[in-house]
Amino acid sequence: MGRFTNFLIGGCLLLCVFTAKGNNIQISTVSVEDRDTVAGTAYIRFTLSWDHSWKDQTHRNWDAAWVFLKCYHSESRLWQPVYLTPAEGRPVATGGGSFMAKPHGIGGANVPMWSEFGTSQTDFGLKTSGVFIYRKDVGNGSNFIEDISLQFNYREHDYLDDDLIQVSVYAIEMVYVPASSYFIGDGTSENALYMDGKNLIIKTDVPTGQQALMGKVTGEKGVTYQGTAVPDTFPKGYNAVYMMKYEITQHGYADFLNTLTPTQQASRTSVSPYAAKGTLAFNAAPYTSNFLQYRNYIRIRMPAEAAGEYPERGAVYGHSISGGNTDEQWEMENNGGNIACNFLNWDDGLAYLDWACLRPMTEMEFEKACRGILFLRRGMAWGYQYGISANAKGFKDAGLPTEVAVDTSACYLEIGKAPWVMRVGAFAKDSTSRDRAGATYYGILNMSDNLWERCINVSTEAGRSFIPKDGDGVLDDSGYAQVDDFTTGVLCWPDETGGGFRGFQISYRKYAEAIQTVANEGKRNPWSGFRGCRYPPAETKFNLDL
Numbered sequence: 001m002g003r004f005t006n007f008l009i010g011g012c013l014l015l016c017v018f019t020a021k022g023n024n025i026q027i028s029t030v031s032v033e034d035r036d037t038v039a040g041t042a043y044i045r046f047t048l049s050w051d052h053s054w055k056d057q058t059h060r061n062w063d064a065a066w067v068f069l070k071c072y073h074s075e076s077r078l079w080q081p082v083y084l085t086p087a088e089g090r091p092v093a094t095g096g097g098s099f100m101a102k103p104h105g106i107g108g109a110n111v112p113m114w115s116e117f118g119t120s121q122t123d124f125g126l127k128t129s130g131v132f133i134y135r136k137d138v139g140n141g142s143n144f145i146e147d148i149s150l151q152f153n154y155r156e157h158d159y160l161d162d163d164l165i166q167v168s169v170y171a172i173e174m175v176y177v178p179a180s181s182y183f184i185g186d187g188t189s190e191n192a193l194y195m196d197g198k199n200l201i202i203k204t205d206v207p208t209g210q211q212a213l214m215g216k217v218t219g220e221k222g223v224t225y226q227g228t229a230v231p232d233t234f235p236k237g238y239n240a241v242y243m244m245k246y247e248i249t250q251h252g253y254a255d256f257l258n259t260l261t262p263t264q265q266a267s268r269t270s271v272s273p274y275a276a277k278g279t280l281a282f283n284a285a286p287y288t289s290n291f292l293q294y295r296n297y298i299r300i301r302m303p304a305e306a307a308g309e310y311p312e313r314g315a316v317y318g319h320s321i322s323g324g325n326t327d328e329q330w331e332m333e334n335n336g337g338n339i340a341c342n343f344l345n346w347d348d349g350l351a352y353l354d355w356a357c358l359r360p361m362t363e364m365e366f367e368k369a370c371r372g373i374l375f376l377r378r379g380m381a382w383g384y385q386y387g388i389s390a391n392a393k394g395f396k397d398a399g400l401p402t403e404v405a406v407d408t409s410a411c412y413l414e415i416g417k418a419p420w421v422m423r424v425g426a427f428a429k430d431s432t433s434r435d436r437a438g439a440t441y442y443g444i445l446n447m448s449d450n451l452w453e454r455c456i457n458v459s460t461e462a463g464r465s466f467i468p469k470d471g472d473g474v475l476d477d478s479g480y481a482q483v484d485d486f487t488t489g490v491l492c493w494p495d496e497t498g499g500g501f502r503g504f505q506i507s508y509r510k511y512a513e514a515i516q517t518v519a520n521e522g523k524r525n526p527w528s529g530f531r532g533c534r535y536p537p538a539e540t541k542f543n544l545d546l
Contacts, residue, residue, distance in 0.1 A: 081473030264479030372441025
């Protein structure tokens, strides 16, 4: 998912100390160059690549890499977000491709890529927290982009000209879901969400044939829930959004843990970060018996270090099926690093999204991302009522980047059933159809299989109070998301009473309402995971003539 590198701003590149990559996406050849001691700036350069990329004319959408960065202070032993130099307007096409907006850049003039910068509100004002990179032209295949250069002001990050700095570049695969009207609910699924006129309601066991009561979400305003107005700021799925292509992976979560203090790590796992090497991070009651059947292999590779001559240091987490001592046994990609990360509770997921400068999705955004503009009664994310389950049939290449179900005709792993969880996107290949890949209308994967996913519900006051502000990359000292309005101090993201589970059939809401979920949101279990999203930058366009 990321690549770390030490460098001396005033001198030469020193050492690459850690390399990580998420499902299909890789960051490589990281360096820091072109320091300017007058302006206090430098460039972070790297190569980005990922497979199974596309830009689609029919659905007018594409996949993208959300790239964000962190830097490390050796004296304080703390990681902090890297905020980039603001971009100077939208780039202009040159030849076959496009540069990033100055002062940043993507390769040469003929690299066929677009880029857009995302900002986050911080206590220092709006900061450029990351960048979306995606294909310029319609097509599909692999992306390989060399010589990406992102400028940052190292002095604003509390570094001097000759300081030793460690930098990490992260990339998460996202999918652009365009703005459009869509059907909400299906009028038949248990606790289905649908519109009766402008009144957004929930009914159970609606008789067959009530499709006439169905409504469409045609905008973000004027919607009510059981007579109560849903705030216009609540994301109702009509507006465009970038959504994570996959659930958070175990490798991605381990990368996140490795940037936290021991106190923060203790909040975001089930065991002490001071535990012995090889200790499973989520081995907690009531799942301690034969824990490995739940397929979460995040372990402590190096225990945390208590404060002494230096400030305390957090544990180093890795990914190992066996917990052995050799480097091969800790190689993340060959030890299940691309398996979806289960055992995430509400606060775990929100903390990860805040760290990655994303936000949680609402249950209405979940439905839109699955269904698109179509309607299907009791539909699954891949557009059909049923699929072929890989349940209890085992895996081929278990734990490897090529892991698939033994039944290669399967298109989903049944949520919450043995063998529990598998590699994200495991059913998708270059040649697979939507239903064989288990993909949504827009090409997002695993939204009706693998894990139940937590999202903001519309059925509670806490959920409806959600304000879709993106994370700023900084957690509080205890390891919790701290996303608030800096002018008023109002929290933008609700606690667990505003969250619920979605998954399986698109309109299945049994576990979306607080009455069903409040008792479970604070707990970690083997069948729940997370993914996030964020609104696209204002300049996002499909127009191929740009």
